[in-house]
Amino acid sequence: MIQISDLTKVYGGRRALDGLDLTLGTGVTGLLGPNGAGKTTLLRCLATTLAPTGGTIDAYGLDPADPVQRTALRRRLGYLPQDPGFYPHFTAFDLVDYVAILKEMTDRARRHADVRRVLAEVDLTDQARTKVRRLSGGMRQRLALAQALLGTPDLLILDEPTVGLDPEQRMTFRTLVSRLGESRTVLLSTHQTEDVAALCERVVVLRDGRAVFDGTPGELAAEAAGRVWLSDEPPTGSKVFWRTADGRYRTLGDRPPSADAATPGVEDGYLTLLGQAAA
Numbered sequence: 170m171i172q173i174s175d176l177t178k179v180y181g182g183r184r185a186l187d188g189l190d191l192t193l194g195t196g197v198t199g200l201l202g203p204n205g206a207g208k209t210t211l212l213r214c215l216a217t218t219l220a221p222t223g224g225t226i227d228a229y230g231l232d233p234a235d236p237v238q239r240t241a242l243r244r245r246l247g248y249l250p251q252d253p254g255f256y257p258h259f260t261a262f263d264l265v266d267y268v269a270i271l272k273e274m275t276d277r278a279r280r281h282a283d284v285r286r287v288l289a290e291v292d293l294t295d296q297a298r299t300k301v302r303r304l305s306g307g308m309r310q311r312l313a314l315a316q317a318l319l320g321t322p323d324l325l326i327l328d329e330p331t332v333g334l335d336p337e338q339r340m341t342f343r344t345l346v347s348r349l350g351e352s353r354t355v356l357l358s359t360h361q362t363e364d365v366a367a368l369c370e371r372v373v374v375l376r377d378g379r380a381v382f383d384g385t386p387g388e389l390a391a392e393a394a395g396r397v398w399l400s401d402e403p404p405t406g407s408k409v410f411w412r413t414a415d416g417r418y419r420t421l422g423d424r425p426p427s428a429d430a431a432t433p434g435v436e437d438g439y440l441t442l443l444g445q446a447a448a
């Protein structure tokens with residue numbers, strides 16, 4: 170169990186996190202929010218790579234503010250940062266092995282077995298000897314996930330993990346993460362509402378460093394109940410509409426003339442919550 174209480178991070182004069190309270194248990198929680206909402210800042214505080222300005226984190230009874238407990242916590246978490254900054258001349262195997270060494274996995278044979286296991290988990294066994302600079306963007310993203318899986322962490326922190334993945338890889342990724350979420354805590358930040366709908370049993374929406382929503386994807390979608398419409402003509406007075414594959418216009422907001430109600434999705438709920446739907 171992870172308990173985040175009154176967490177604040179101030180950069181200069183800017184409050185990236187503003188008294189955030191959040192409890193995380195087993196399962197996959199999606200973190201949505203506009204650019205600058207504080208998602209990466211929250212993940213970095215949890216991953217112990219950034220010290221908060223105020224508030225506390227209690228992760229499995231460990232306090233990351235204490236140097237000894239911080240080290241113990243680092244052994245129990247896996248972190249896929251937004252911009253991993255890999256060494257381009259390392260091979261995929263050596264890169265993951267290097268992270269394993271940093272995680273103080275000192276038994277060489279066991280460490281190498283774990284490196285092979287995580288590379289297989291993300292389907293990169295055939296690329297183990299390939300240099301990072303020769304991997305495609307999607308492969309690099311899977312490599313970033315592989316290093317986060319080392320040592321079977323209790324807490325997996327994933328910052329925009331599906332960026333650069335093609336649809337097939339994204340599907341494989343979802344399968345992998347939902348399996349991981351059965352027995353551990355996964356917190357994943359994303360701009361992909363489809364990933365949240367497909368993968369997360371819980372979703373938290375951050376805005377201006379605060380949680381403005383905490384519930385299921387279905388509950389988030391329900392924020393747009395009675396606000397999603399399909400009409401034969403382009404709706405007047407609405408800025409948010411598009412033509413669907415069957416030639417009708419889908420809009421979010423007040424009902425256009427002779428429009429039919431449509432079922433809201435997570436994205437509709439998210440946009441309604443943030444007040445971006447045109448009235």
Ligand SMILES: Nc1ncnc2c1ncn2[C@@H]1O[C@H](COP(=O)(O)OP(=O)(O)OP(=O)(O)O)[C@@H](O)[C@H]1O
Binds near residue numbers: 183
């Ligand atoms: N190192 C830093 N120095 C100063 N300000 C920062 C720093 N890192 C983040 N910020 C600011 O803190 C706020 C929150 O940033 P953060 O990266 O956590 O948001 P985010 O929700 O992850 O955004 P995005 O979706 O764009 O990744 C933003 O206003 C950002 O400009």
